[in-house]
Amino acid sequence: MSTILSPLDPAVLPAGIRARFVPRVNGLAVHVLEAGVPGRPCLLLLHGFPELAYSWRRIMPMLADAGYYVVAPDLRGYGRTTGWVADYDADLSPWRPTNLARDAVGLVYALGYRSVAAVIGHDFGSPIAAWSTLIRPDIFRSVALMSAPFGGPPAVPFDTVRSPPPPPAENINKALARLHRPRKHYHYYFASREANAELMNAPQGLHDFLRGYYHYKSGDWVQNKPHPIGGRTAKALAEIPTYYIMDLDRTMPETVAPEMPDHAAIAANTWLPDAALDVYTEEYQRNSFQGGLQWYRVTTTGIFAGEQELFTGRTIDVPSLFLSGSRDWGVYQTPGAFERMQKEACTRMLICELIEGAGHWPQQEKPAETVALLLRFLKEQGHG
Numbered sequence: 001m002s003t004i005l006s007p008l009d010p011a012v013l014p015a016g017i018r019a020r021f022v023p024r025v026n027g028l029a030v031h032v033l034e035a036g037v038p039g040r041p042c043l044l045l046l047h048g049f050p051e052l053a054y055s056w057r058r059i060m061p062m063l064a065d066a067g068y069y070v071v072a073p074d075l076r077g078y079g080r081t082t083g084w085v086a087d088y089d090a091d092l093s094p095w096r097p098t099n100l101a102r103d104a105v106g107l108v109y110a111l112g113y114r115s116v117a118a119v120i121g122h123d124f125g126s127p128i129a130a131w132s133t134l135i136r137p138d139i140f141r142s143v144a145l146m147s148a149p150f151g152g153p154p155a156v157p158f159d160t161v162r163s164p165p166p167p168p169a170e171n172i173n174k175a176l177a178r179l180h181r182p183r184k185h186y187h188y189y190f191a192s193r194e195a196n197a198e199l200m201n202a203p204q205g206l207h208d209f210l211r212g213y214y215h216y217k218s219g220d221w222v223q224n225k226p227h228p229i230g231g232r233t234a235k236a237l238a239e240i241p242t243y244y245i246m247d248l249d250r251t252m253p254e255t256v257a258p259e260m261p262d263h264a265a266i267a268a269n270t271w272l273p274d275a276a277l278d279v280y281t282e283e284y285q286r287n288s289f290q291g292g293l294q295w296y297r298v299t300t301t302g303i304f305a306g307e308q309e310l311f312t313g314r315t316i317d318v319p320s321l322f323l324s325g326s327r328d329w330g331v332y333q334t335p336g337a338f339e340r341m342q343k344e345a346c347t348r349m350l351i352c353e354l355i356e357g358a359g360h361w362p363q364q365e366k367p368a369e370t371v372a373l374l375l376r377f378l379k380e381q382g383h384g
Contacts, residue, residue, distance in 0.1 A: 007031060008054070008080065012279050016061040021080075022073075025106040026099070031080035032107075033057070033072045036064030041117040044108060044140075045072040048123020048147070049190075049292040050210070052079045054279050055122070058271070058367035059374075066375055071111065075125065076103055077291025079283050086291035088193055095294045096304040101132040105139060115139050117378060122146040122363060123330070124295055130345075133316050142319040142381055143346075144374060147330040147360055149322060151337035152345035153311040175234035182248035183238055189246055190296040199289045202253035204260070207281045212256035214272055216243050217329075218359035219366075221259060224327035232335045244333050271364045320346040321377040325358025325365065351377050 007019035013033070022030045033053045043063055045056045053072040063070045074081040076094060084094060093099065108116055119140040121129025126148035133143040134153065157165040176183040189195055202209035215221060229236040237245050242255050266274065298304060322341060324331050331338055331354065342349055353373060358366040 008033070008279075012054075012275070014057050014061055016064060017057060022107060022110050025110050026103050027094075028076060028081055028083035028103065028106075030103075030107055030110075031074045031082075033060065034070065035060040036067075036069040038069050038111070040067055040069040042069045042071060042108070042111070042113050044104065044116050044119045045070065046104065046119065046121040046125030046128050047072065047075060047078070048121075048125045049295065050213070050280070050284065050289060051123065052280060052283055054079075054276075054283075055361070056363060057276075059363050059371050062367065062371045063374065066371075068117065071107070073107055075128070076100060077294055079287070084291060086288070086294055088196070088290060090294075092294060092298055092301070092303065095298045096307065097127065097131040097298075098135070098304075098307060100128045101135050104128065104132045105136060108139060115141050117381075118142040118144055118374075120144040120146065120374065121148075123148055123360070124292075126150060130316060133318060133320075134311060134314055137316070137318045140318070142321075142377070143316060144321040144323070144377060145341070146322070146362060146370075147324045147328055149331065149334070149337040149341040150316070150345055151334065151340040153314060154305055154309050156309050156312040169232070172232060172234065172237070176237065176245065177248055179234055179238060181238070183234070183245050184248050185237070186244050186246055186252070187296050187300050189252060190293050191300040195252070196288055196290045196293055198251040198253060200284075204253060204257055206285055207277060208260060209253045209256065210280055210284070211266065211272075211277060212260040213243070213252070214277075214361065215261045215265075216241070216256050216259040218271075218361055219325055219327040219357045220261065220265070220269070221327075221359065224329060224359055226327065226329040226332050228332050228338070229335055236335065240329055240333060244329060271361070271367075315344065316346045317348060319377070319381050320349045321351045321373065322346075322349065323351070323353050323355065323362060323370065323373050325360065325362045326354040326356050327359040328354070328362070330360050350380050 017033050017035045047055045053074045056072040060070045076084050119129045126145045129143050130150035133140040173188050355362050355366045355369045363370045
């Protein structure tokens with residue numbers, strides 16, 4: 001990956017948002033977007049895949065206007081942050097959850113804060129926010145999780161002397177492949193050696209691939225009607241749209257191509273106009289997707305599960321919030337996680353709401369509603 005010396009062009013940023021680098025953060029030079037006055041209570045915003053700090057552009061000025069100093073980094077593997085290597089065969093340990101939490105701690109300290117009012121994570125940023133809070137609740141005094149529920153750290157088998165543990169679950173990809181309409185889980189697709197090249201060389205072009213992907217998972221795709229499913233079985237998972245449970249013989253660009261919105265729908269899109277989509281296209285064109293795909297490799301290989309089991313039984317005990325869109329299948333794609341989050345993993349969940357009409361990108365699709373929930377959450381803690 002080539003070193004980028006300049007922050008994001010101010011011309012593509014909404015008024016009130018600034019871009020700069022924060023050096024020497026756990027081996028990274030972190031590219032951040034910021035809004036508001038340093039010294040005010042800090043909100044740390046962590047994006048997901050395939051996103052950027054730029055994904056928070058629609059809510060950052062509103063949060064700053066409410067009296068916060070708002071910071072959104074390009075996370076390890078993304079955008080203009082440097083200091084990472086994303087070759088498929090590179091060491092995966094920098095992408096393990098504890099090191100991603102260390103990235104967050106390092107950035108907070110580099111900015112001159114001992115703690116933040118809230119860490120807010122969306123999609124893959126949600127588990128980073130959760131792990132950061134689970135490990136260092138003194139630094140992350142509250143947590144807002146978006147689109148990806150946190151079901152808690154992996155459980156260590158208990159009382160196995162008297163009750164032997166059940167046998168390991170069947171490999172879900174093998175079960176999906178045996179369906180009458182053979183399928184595969186998108187986590188395993190994104191973790192494959194071929195995925196990055198297939199995304200980068202999408203037949204429809206990178207810009208249109210991203211357009212189709214964001215549209216298919218949004219509230220604009222009206223067929224998104226998520227609901228709880230009956231467990232982690234192939235039959236149950238097959239109810240989920242193909243951006244999560246893919247057809248076995250299709251790449252992700254081939255999966256999203258049939259759902260590409262028409263020219264009129266694109267022209268009418270106010271939450272992701274083409275000028276904004278161009279920012280994503282240019283950043284991924286330069287970096288490729290492999291930096292973000294490394295996170296899926298960590299998840300699917302389970303190579304750091306033993307380290308995560310060190311935290312078995314620990315809960316998030318600071319105030320927490322979960323929000324997503326009513327049309328977001330991300331809420332239910334991991335069966336049981338949404339319920340475990342509320343009943344077990346987060347002991348002080350103050351708010352759990354789904355924004356009507358939004359899909360997987362609520363901070364972009366419904367920024368006013370997202371900010372209203374975040375400010376309500378912060379006010380209930382006495383921060384606003």
